[in-house]
Amino acid sequence: MAKLKQAPAGGEIRLKRGLQRGTVIRIKFYAILTIAILFVLFAMNAEHFAPYDPIANDYACSLQPPSAEHICGTDKLGRDVYSRILCGAGGSFSMAFVMLIFVSTIGTTIGMLCGYFGGRFDVIMMRFVDVLLAFPDTVFAIAVAGMLGPGVLNAVIALGLLSWTSFARMARSLTASVREKDFIAQARFNGASTPRIILKYIFPNVAPQIIVMATMRIGGTILSLSSLSFLGLASQPPAPEWGVMVSESKAYMQTAPWMMIYPGLALVLTVVIFNLLGDSLRDVMDTKKQ
Amino acid sequence: MTEEKRVVLDVEDLCKDFVLENGSRLSAVDHVSFQIREGECFAVIGESGCGKTTLAKLITRVEEATSGRVIFQDRDITALGRGKMKSVLRDMQMIFQNVLSVVSPKMKIQDFLLEPYRNFRLMPKREALENIRRMLKSVRLTEAVLKKYPHQLSGGELQRICISRAFGMNPQLLICDEITSALDVSVQDDVMKLFRELQSQHGIACLFICHDLALVSNYSDRIMVMYLGQNVEIIDSADLGTKALHPYTRGLLQSFLFISSDRGRAIRTISGEPQSPVDVSANCRFCTRCPKASSRCFEEVPPLREVGPGHYVACFLLE
Ligand SMILES: Nc1ncnc2c1ncn2[C@@H]1O[C@H](COP(=O)(O)OP(=O)(O)OP(=O)(O)O)[C@@H](O)[C@H]1O
Ligand SMILES: [Mg+2]
Numbered sequence: 001m002a003k004l005k006q007a008p009a010g011g012e013i014r015l016k017r018g019l020q021r022g023t024v025i026r027i028k029f030y031a032i033l034t035i036a037i038l039f040v041l042f043a044m045n046a047e048h049f050a051p052y053d054p055i056a057n058d059y060a061c062s063l064q065p066p067s068a069e070h071i072c073g074t075d076k077l078g079r080d081v082y083s084r085i086l087c088g089a090g091g092s093f094s095m096a097f098v099m100l101i102f103v104s105t106i107g108t109t110i111g112m113l114c115g116y117f118g119g120r121f122d123v124i125m126m127r128f129v130d131v132l133l134a135f136p137d138t139v140f141a142i143a144v145a146g147m148l149g150p151g152v153l154n155a156v157i158a159l160g161l162l163s164w165t166s167f168a169r170m171a172r173s174l175t176a177s178v179r180e181k182d183f184i185a186q187a188r189f190n191g192a193s194t195p196r197i198i199l200k201y202i203f204p205n206v207a208p209q210i211i212v213m214a215t216m217r218i219g220g221t222i223l224s225l226s227s228l229s230f231l232g233l234a235s236q237p238p239a240p241e242w243g244v245m246v247s248e249s250k251a252y253m254q255t256a257p258w259m260m261i262y263p264g265l266a267l268v269l270t271v272v273i274f275n276l277l278g279d280s281l282r283d284v285m286d287t288k289k290q
Numbered sequence: 291m292t293e294e295k296r297v298v299l300d301v302e303d304l305c306k307d308f309v310l311e312n313g314s315r316l317s318a319v320d321h322v323s324f325q326i327r328e329g330e331c332f333a334v335i336g337e338s339g340c341g342k343t344t345l346a347k348l349i350t351r352v353e354e355a356t357s358g359r360v361i362f363q364d365r366d367i368t369a370l371g372r373g374k375m376k377s378v379l380r381d382m383q384m385i386f387q388n389v390l391s392v393v394s395p396k397m398k399i400q401d402f403l404l405e406p407y408r409n410f411r412l413m414p415k416r417e418a419l420e421n422i423r424r425m426l427k428s429v430r431l432t433e434a435v436l437k438k439y440p441h442q443l444s445g446g447e448l449q450r451i452c453i454s455r456a457f458g459m460n461p462q463l464l465i466c467d468e469i470t471s472a473l474d475v476s477v478q479d480d481v482m483k484l485f486r487e488l489q490s491q492h493g494i495a496c497l498f499i500c501h502d503l504a505l506v507s508n509y510s511d512r513i514m515v516m517y518l519g520q521n522v523e524i525i526d527s528a529d530l531g532t533k534a535l536h537p538y539t540r541g542l543l544q545s546f547l548f549i550s551s552d553r554g555r556a557i558r559t560i561s562g563e564p565q566s567p568v569d570v571s572a573n574c575r576f577c578t579r580c581p582k583a584s585s586r587c588f589e590e591v592p593p594l595r596e597v598g599p600g601h602y603v604a605c606f607l608l609e
Contacts, residue, residue: 181391182386182388182391182392183391183392183393183394183397185347185352185386186386186392186393187394187405188352188379189350189352189379189383189384190405190406190409191376191379191380191405191406191409191410192405192409193409196409200394200397201394201397204394204396204397205394205395205396
């Protein structure tokens with residue numbers, strides 16, 4: 001009897017756990033998504049929240065430590081660090097976002113064409129990708145940005161030149177596997193033309209992974225853009241950009257560490273938020289598939 | 291008699307060799323010839339891996355044939371270009387073996403069913419939807435399935451959706467690849483009844499691929515037996531139990547229980563190992579398992595000969 005009673009109980013627990021796992025993943029995803037959306041909304045409207053003008057100098061209060069008036073202190077020119085951080089968020093995010101949309105579109109298009117048609121175009125394209133991937137990406141970006149000259153647009157181009165390749169590779173391998181599926185043969189049977197097959201049948205099956213990949217890249221891209229700014233290759237002073245701010249703080253590391261710490265923390269926080277978003281998006285997709 | 295009816299599909303000496311990665315050749319379909327006439331249900335049976343699906347794919351040009359010809363409605367379609375083939379495909383429908391994978395997982399059933407109407411520009415969307423609803427009703431499904439994704443449906447439901455799509459196109463030839471193998475026996479019978487009903491209603495010629503001899507002998511008009519890519523016998527279904535001549539067909543019949551058979555009779559199975567289909571030499575494929583094989587069977591390919599009206603056998607032992 002005892003055994004008989006235990007069996008369904010065990011089954012129930014397992015069932016519950018299975019249910020919980022999916023739900024937990026989903027709740028986690030929505031929580032992080034909410035945070036990320038709030039972050040973006042906040043970043044885009046930062047001017048309304050910033051207590052001070054991020055660019056106007058005020059020599060009267062230069063290099064002040066954090067206080068009630070300036071919660072993150074001020075820099076050499078008396079600008080409020082907190083306001084500069086807030087106003088810098090929007091720029092970093094939108095640059096990364098625009099670049100990723102652009103790069104993933106190009107990468108996915110090329111990858112899908114390679115994967116679908118194969119042949120010589122595919123071979124040439126993929127060898128080209130291999131060559132590009134052989135460069136260490138930061139060094140490559142620095143070299144290209146240096147060649148094109150400093151500027152945000154050039155920095156974005158420099159980063160974009162390499163980062164489309166991983167989207168292309170991913171799209172290519174996904175396309176090559178989807179292509180062999182029966183529903184493609186069936187689609188051709190139903191009279192679908194090749195462009196239609198690529199757009200209506202292959203793309204929807206490739207897109208989720210591409211979106212996950214792009215989301216996971218937001219944090220890293222913000223970081224890379226800031227690094228280039230730090231090196232003086234992207235945003236230029238006096239722009240309130242985090243990399244620029246860290247770079248400006250180098251000379252005051254000991255006397256005014258807040259100038260470096262707070263933009264650094266902002267960068268870490270942003271990267272963590274978007275990486276978590278990417279991870280949990282992937283988890284949600286995985287549970288959906290099962 | 292079937293003789294007066296128009297030939298819809300004429301397959302002549304069709305061969306397909308797959309070149310494997312290591313360079314050897316796998317002969318999946320080997321000199322297969324047959325004809326299907328209007329309104330006829332022509333069944334192809336054989337064990338798994340004997341090339342049934344490949345045969346269907348050759349006829350529909352999903353795969354290109356190595357040699358041989360496919361003549362559909364008096365037109366050689368073996369070398370037709372893509373555009374012309376498209377107009378042929380409108381009259382030729384195929385229901386694939388694995389229904390679970392024929393609908394893109396990201397596509398709603400409604401979009402899936404609308405595709406042919408849209409792509410072949412058959413009729414405006416509203417009429418097409420009406421047609422689709424009517425066909426769904428005829429396979430006893432409700433409109434609710436239209437809004438669903440394939441993973442929300444059972445195999446049987448998807449199967450019936452595919453059947454409704456194929457019949458809705460009103461094709462001249464319908465190729466069904468094991469449409470019942472994904473279904474359990476109780477549903478199988480329903481689907482088959484439905485299928486026959488629709489087939490006789492629309493008078494469509496049908497190539498019916500199956501590996502279930504009992505099912506086939508009940509629901510088809512003629513049967514072609516395949517063994518490792520070769521066509522070994524073509525016979526009227528009604529004569530299958532009594533007039534089958536090829537040792538393989540007889541072996542199949544003996545290994546399979548007719549409901550009417552007396553219980554005392556022993557079930558015999560076909561003994562021996564089948565040949566590998568890779569790099570075969572020219573012989574009767576069944577020679578290694580044939581109880582009566584002579585030396586000639588190991589050296590030559592037996593030709594298909596007519597031994598009675600509409601009855602063809604490829605075997606040296608009958609000469
Ligand atoms: N694309 C391919 N490349 C190489 N070999 C193939 C290919 N497609 C099929 N084959 C081989 O051809 C033979 C016939 O395969 P086919 O799918 O036609 O069998 P089938 O009769 O439909 O079997 P089943 O009843 O299991 O569906 C098999 O030996 C298979 O391994
Ligand atoms: Mg098959």
